[in-house]
Amino acid sequence: MSSVIMTDSLTKQYGKKTVVDHLDLKVPAGSIYGFLGPNGAGKSTTLKLLLGLIKPTGGSIRILGREVNPKNRLDILARTGSLIESPAYYGHLSGRENLRVICTLKDVPVKEIDRVLGIVRMTGQQDKKVSHYSLGMKQRLGLAAALLGNPDLLLLDEPTNGLDPAGIQEMRNLVCSLPEQYGITIIVSSHLLSEIDQMATHVGIIDQGQLIFQDTLSSLHEHSKSRIVFSTDDDKAALKVLKQANIPVGISEKRLVLRAQKDAVVAEAAAALVHSGIGVLRIYEQQMSLEDIFLQLTGKQVSL
């Protein structure tokens, strides 16, 4: 699969602080690339670098097969759409008038407005002043503006930020439908693991400016080795018994967790507990959550 975005050692420093650190992004064509990281990890800075809104300190960017430089930046970006941080809008104009301004700048026919308004389901609110829109409507208008001209690539920075649950669901459905219906590649950033889990086909995880994981979502889930949890009527005694029997076991999140997954070891542990007179209430397999994976990858607890 060819890459729509490729960066090579992309770096951005502010003074001595490195915000984006030698990033090698590869966004496959037709994918929804979830760009995941805690707040302040460098997601927005990376997207701004891709759009040429800020100048990189080092490295290079290829978008849609062309190396981006100040001369061809706008030519390349003509085939992209973006929604960075909060939506951009003119509050004194109606939704339709806002899109007309963007149409003029993008040099696309005005009839495109009806198409994109249909996609974001805003045909009914197009004549209302944008200053009277809710945040969710502004976000959808921002997405409509990004979709004008039928771009090959969309860059969405935290598109569900500040939306209510219904708005989040709607935006998520919209984003998910775009690659299939219109062949658009999407890079969507978020600090919410669950959101990326529900939208993305590929994932890049950034922490303190460094890309610590990049692959398909399924590959990320493969990292999530399952573990066997024992629920007993006396976990402390059970831990002692299993340790004495040389079975690899530990306490995690106040639960008795077996560190091996072989059936024979599970059977041996269960037998040891039963023989010791400890009541085994439940034995179950637990998948690692994305939070756990993130913790495993970064080696530290983050607020996600």
Next chain:
Amino acid sequence: MISSVIRQLSAERKKTRRRRIWLVPLGFLSFDALWMAWQLSHIKAGELADGYLMLFYQLPIMNTIVLPLMIAVIASRLNDMEIKGDTLKLLYTLQQPSSFFDCKYLSGVKYLFFFTAGQCAMILAAGQMWGFKNPLKIPMLFCHLAVTLSTGMILFAIQQTLSLISSSQIMPLVVGLAGSFLGLFSLFFPAPLARLVPWGYFAAFPCVKMDWDVDTRITCFYETPFPLHAFLAFAAAGIIIYILCRTITQKKEV
């Protein structure tokens, strides 16, 4: 290239819908008209002969007082929509920041053209209505137009920059208001100091000077050669100021 500029100017025009920006220069022109009518109605019939000279002497001073504020208001009306709507991060993916600055500037300067042309038309109209005896000298009218426009354009570049780099429009408007006062006071500053005050340049290239006799209390207006070299140096400095303003705006991270 040209089609791109036309598109960007067209986008700027579409953005100003419902902003009623034309009311700003119209309001200031109305104020000018009232002031002119009051002024001309209160002078002696004999002094009306030199009515054109009097207007060419007094209007630049009047412009020094009112135009900095008008320019600040127009620049603010045009640019606060970009700040409020956080649009620069979108616009800079569709147009070069320098091109955005230029087109925004051109779309603002047209209001200044409108005001200046309106003021020149009012001078002609006043001559007809009050029957100035001495004829109008067209080069003088062009000098007035050139000085008002060039000074206004430089101030507009400064105000546009302030409006684009400030998160609130209070600061640019305060600068405009302060510029009005500073410009007026600069007319009484020593020349080297007055040169440092851009708001005072509306009245810095006079075609007409005034002589007021303390004993007879008679005011006499007379022609003076237009300081062309000083004006050209000022225009060159204006280009440098414009480039500087554009660079400052471009460097602002969005």
